[in-house]
Amino acid sequence: MKKKKLLIYGSTGLVGKSFIEMAKDWDFYSEIIIISRKPIMGLGDKFTVKNINFNNLEAELKDIMVDDVFCALGTTIKKAGSKENFKKVDLDLVLSIAKILHSSEAKRFLLISSQGANSSSISFYLKIKGLIEDEILKLNFQSSYFLRPSIIDGDREESRPLEYLGLLLGRFIGQLALFSYLKPTKVKSIVNCSKYCLENEELGAQYLEHHIIKNF
Numbered sequence: 001m002k003k004k005k006l007l008i009y010g011s012t013g014l015v016g017k018s019f020i021e022m023a024k025d026w027d028f029y030s031e032i033i034i035i036s037r038k039p040i041m042g043l044g045d046k047f048t049v050k051n052i053n054f055n056n057l058e059a060e061l062k063d064i065m066v067d068d069v070f071c072a073l074g075t076t077i078k079k080a081g082s083k084e085n086f087k088k089v090d091l092d093l094v095l096s097i098a099k100i101l102h103s104s105e106a107k108r109f110l111l112i113s114s115q116g117a118n119s120s121s122i123s124f125y126l127k128i129k130g131l132i133e134d135e136i137l138k139l140n141f142q143s144s145y146f147l148r149p150s151i152i153d154g155d156r157e158e159s160r161p162l163e164y165l166g167l168l169l170g171r172f173i174g175q176l177a178l179f180s181y182l183k184p185t186k187v188k189s190i191v192n193c194s195k196y197c198l199e200n201e202e203l204g205a206q207y208l209e210h211h212i213i214k215n216f
Helices: 014-023 057-061 081-101 126-139 162-174 176-180 188-198
Strands: 004-009 029-037 047-051 068-071 108-112 143-148 204-209
Touching: 004 014, 004 204, 014 029, 014 068, 014 188, 047 081, 057 081, 068 081, 068 188, 081 108, 081 143, 108 126, 126 143
Parallel strands: 004 029, 004 068, 029 047, 068 108, 108 143, 143 204
Antiparallel strands: none
């Protein structure tokens, strides 16, 4: 069986780093390409890190040919500095890379989205998450996977006080059946679920909600 090639973008966040660490042991990829603004060291022979200029994507990505794409790229409105800058990352940049890779015949696309993603949402954050899902779907990859975790439970390098409070609250009230949807999603479950999707190659669009992801 021919081994596949995978491209990762969004490699420096909690999910991206955890995904890369676990992917070191996967044997169904012959090469894993990571596109990043910054160098990433010590990953092993299977990994190729391409430091690219994100302002010149067409030229930077034109020669990259992969089977699968994993996208955990994302920011927060606070970190981005404005809603417009948040949209530029979570919608415009994610979509631009996806379009280029689709035109290079990538077959499967997996996106780390969010619980509640909906292009009609009154929440700006969830609206953008819903819009990017809709746009990726329009590209007609052979398989599109949209993972929708709740607040992500894991050890972050950066300090996010409000998110930490949300984790504490979610861990507490998420134990109650009525509020189980608020229970945080462990980053390990997200990565394991991603592995299952990419390894099994179901066709069409797959939406994996929090209550599914948590079982992995």
